[in-house]
Amino acid sequence: EIVLTQSPGTLSLSPGERATLSCRASQSVSSSYLAWYQQKPGQAPRLLIYGASSRATGIPDRFSGSGSGTDFTLTIGRLEPEDCAVYYCQQFGSSLTFGGGTKVEIK
Amino acid sequence: QVQVVQSGAEVEKPGASVKVSCKASGYIFSGYYFHWVRQAPGQGLEWMGWINPKSGATDYAQRFQGRVTMTRDTSINTAYMELSRLRSDDTAMYYCAGWAPGGTALDIWGQGTMVTVSS
Numbered sequence: 455e456i457v458l459t460q461s462p463g464t465l466s467l468s469p470g471e472r473a474t475l476s477c478r479a480s481q482s483v484s485s486s487y488l489a490w491y492q493q494k495p496g497q498a499p500r501l502l503i504y505g506a507s508s509r510a511t512g513i514p515d516r517f518s519g520s521g522s523g524t525d526f527t528l529t530i531g532r533l534e535p536e537d538c539a540v541y542y543c544q545q546f547g548s549s550l551t552f553g554g555g556t557k558v559e560i561k
Numbered sequence: 562q563v564q565v566v567q568s569g570a571e572v573e574k575p576g577a578s579v580k581v582s583c584k585a586s587g588y589i590f591s592g593y594y595f596h597w598v599r600q601a602p603g604q605g606l607e608w609m610g611w612i613n614p615k616s617g618a619t620d621y622a623q624r625f626q627g628r629v630t631m632t633r634d635t636s637i638n639t640a641y642m643e644l645s646r647l648r649s650d651d652t653a654m655y656y657c658a659g660w661a662p663g664g665t666a667l668d669i670w671g672q673g674t675m676v677t678v679s680s
Contacts, residue, residue: 487665487666489667498670498671498672499656499658501666501668510666510668542605544606546666549608549620549623550622553605555605
């Protein structure tokens with residue numbers, strides 16, 4: 455099973471700042487099957503990024519994804535208050551796994 | 562608008578079984594794969610498996626093998642997840658999530674079903 459490790463655990467930034475979230479895989483992952491989700495308190499997760507770098511429908515362009523192999527990054531270009539959430543990466547190879555999540559707090 | 566609606570909250574005793582439903586609207590049911598993901602209180606997301614509603618084929622995460630059964634009823638566009646021999650650590654929100662044909666991620670999620678296991 456591929457293990458995804460996300461860092462940092464918590465990110466505390468001010469509105470307008472740039473957030474960089476990391477997702478590292480225990481072995482190489484197909485970029486086609488690397489996704490990022492946003493989960494706000496009391497809500498179901500929402501797809502943000504698929505195929506490592508493609509934004510899902512309706513996702514603002516301040517969200518971007520990059521990476522390949524074992525290292526992937528989600529960047530939030532200019533933080534807005536509504537970006538306060540937990541962000542999960544996910545891969546689908548022989549089985550599907552999620553990272554442990556990064557909590558983004560807005561100061 | 563593609564929608565997925567899940568059944569309501571459940572409270573079960575240890576050792577019992579629970580069956581959660583996931584109803585899809587419109588044409589998506591026969592095309593999408595439906596995955597089940599759970600989230601214990603204050604914890605992360607854990608994948609349980611998927612079902613292909615068209616064929617009935619399933620694939621389960623190893624840790625749930627022997628305890629989980631995913632089925633579907635195509636006449637009412639509904640997928641089911643049944644978890645048996647419940648333990649207190651099965652207390653969680655259970656989500657069904659759809660994977661579009663040719664897609665590469667879970668692009669539609671149900672609202673979640675809270676399952677509480679308590680004596």
